[in-house]
Amino acid sequence: MSTSFRNETDWTGVALAMAVWAAHFMIVWAAASIFPGEPAARWIAGAFTLISFAALGALWRWRRVAGLHTVPGLGIALAAAGVAYDALPALIG
Incomplete structure (x- = not known):
């Protein structure tokens, strides 16, 4: 039985992907809260969705x-x- 253990799963990629998702959610939510019903919120949501x-x-x-x-x-x-x-609620209205 070998004493070395090696895990080849890339958890860093998953963590970074979830961080992008969380940052997007926070920015879109903040824009919708600061500019409720205004076109600025939709522009911010669209821009950060593409980013x-x-x-x-x-x-x-x-x-x-x-x-x-x-x-x-x-x-x-x-x-x-x-x-x-x-992005759907912000972009649909």
Whole structure:
């Protein structure tokens, strides 16, 4: 029996994806609270949604994710779905 243990799962990619999702949620929520019903909130939500998707795409390339069947791939996909879901109320109105 070997005494060395090596875990190949990339949890850093998952943590960074969840941080992008959380930051997006906080910014969109703050914009909607500060500018309720105003177009400024929609512009902020749209801009930060695009920035968040770009950050998740860059994270996918930076961590060299093999596909959705990996833990980082699922984490980034879940964060992307969360970003899209967060943006819906602000963009629809």
